[in-house]
Amino acid sequence: MRILLITIFVLWFSSANALEVVDQKDRTIQFDNPVNRVVSIPIPAPSMFMSIEGSADKLVGVHQLTKTAMKGRFLGRLFPEVLQLPSDFVGGGFNFMPNVERVLSLKPDLVFQWGNYGDEIFDPLTNAGLNVAAIKIRNEQDTREWIRIMSTVLGKEDKALKMVNWREQTMQIIKTNSAKVQKKKSVLYFRLFKNNLQVAGKGTYNDFYINLVGGENPAARNKGFYNVTPEQVVVWNPDIVLMNGFEPKLSPKNYIEHPVFSVTDAAVNKTVYSMPLGGYRWDPPNQESPLTWMWLGMLIYPESHKYPLRDEIKRSYKMLYETDASDQDLNEILKMKINASSKGYAKSFK
């Protein structure tokens, strides 16, 4: 009888202390032991993970393109050990199909995998008995879900609270300042520019922050990212153009010196800007998004959105990465050189 009682107590105690997290597929994952070894297949997940953990110690495998995005950049210098982690469990490109045996050999306590690219890339991991957390990233709500999932498995709820509060407070300030905007300016974001012209339509994160700062997205008549003709861009004739941070060597010059676009308002006024790149690219949702909102607000409506962005970057990097960003880091993150000839850039962000 005594043994039975002890067994029930032990079982109750262990289950009460078992770590539990609900992923973005609404699956509940239970961990009997603390999570110390994590493999990440989604490319942007490790930067969020490191910002919550404050180190890269618990990562044991990342996608090859995660390393490519970090190499030579701020986060790569801060956590150089990530560049040495194995990536051979998935292919180099748009390939999130894992080699399960290789993943198993890394002995992960948890694997992050995309939850919105079909079961084919997900089920092999769960079938092998691995703990897999599904993540999706499409909007602000998803970003906060990432923070919740990652902070829960890491036991860093305090950090998560700080990050979410920062996002919420910044958003409220931005909304208040956006309400002062008198005349809306049109802002066009190019998701791709070099080989074909792809813009961000309604429902994209870029559309969300263009509207948040009081701008107007001319591409919002269609949903998602889509390809357009140069003629359509000319018809829209945007006041401000944002060049993506994904394509290597893309700069405002590509738009300003384009044979057709060179006569549009944004090219003539030089209001074409390249998106910054910090701990991750500022274009999609990430841990640094409030900085993107401030940056964009200051660019479009400097009279309504007045923020000490450089101080804010330093303060937030201290909170996110527990490090001090130097002025040189800031110049690199804000792409001061690439944006040097764009209107008002040097003055606003020096």
Next chain:
Amino acid sequence: MLKKLGWVLIAVTIPVLYITSGQLNSSVADLGKILVNLFHPTFELDAIVERVILLIRIPRALTAMICGAGLAACGCALQGVFANPLIGPQIIGVYSGAAFGGALGILISENSFLTLSFAFLFGLVAMILVFVVARVQGYTSRLTLVLAGIVSSSFFLALVSMVKFIADPDDKLPAITYWLMGSFATASYTKIQLVGPLILIALFALIILGYRIDVLNLGDDHAKSLGLKVERNRWSVLGLVTVICAGVVSVAGVVGWVGLVVPHIARHFSKPNHFSLLITSGCIGAYYMLVIDYLCRGLSSMEIPLGVITALIGAPFFAYLLRRRLGS
């Protein structure tokens, strides 16, 4: 006479409508003023309208017409050589080779001329592969030729998949995927200068070979008995088709269905010999492609891939032709 005048009117009206309409408002008068200004600057014009017409619409229209004419003539020539109305340019494997070349070009470089060169080069490589596989003891049968085309096509499609597999999903993969669906969005005078003459020379050469295609159409034994050197002439036609297809894929990506469908339309208007049929196919192909491309850029603010529209129109139309043929 009146009928001919009607055709001329249609032939002029379609390109003029193409060039003067689109997302940006412009008129026939604008086009007239631009053309006059080219020779003698006389009129003040809106810089945006001028650039859109001169730098986007006119090179795009020219590229579409050259490619359409080339592809339609290729389809017509191949259907003649193989004596099979179900044959299109894809069957000989050049498309897949050029598709791989283009995808590889995008993957390793950001230079669009490298993409163009690779597409052209690998189109030719695919044809050489077909030649090596299909030619046994100095002779190539129609069946082995088709089978070799399938082999070459499958091989290069696998390589395309490999390129997509290793491409960066953030920038290269969307570019490759879109390019593979075909588009004239990047048309320019420079590209026309590079590829246009090649396609047009090959097209004229193909037309000149029209009467020989008539003989090849009768079958190898008949052709030989009529004194035609079957091997030499068949490979000449295939070589010219390769140049045209590789050229088209290099400037516009993979554009399906045109070479299959247009010759069937042309047969309703042409004399039954391949000289006339190739000319008619080329003309109809040029205008067909112009209309298709107008739909791609004009149906919505989105740039719809060419391959989508050619398939959406081509597939049901081909099914209709097939049913009618079976019925008769």
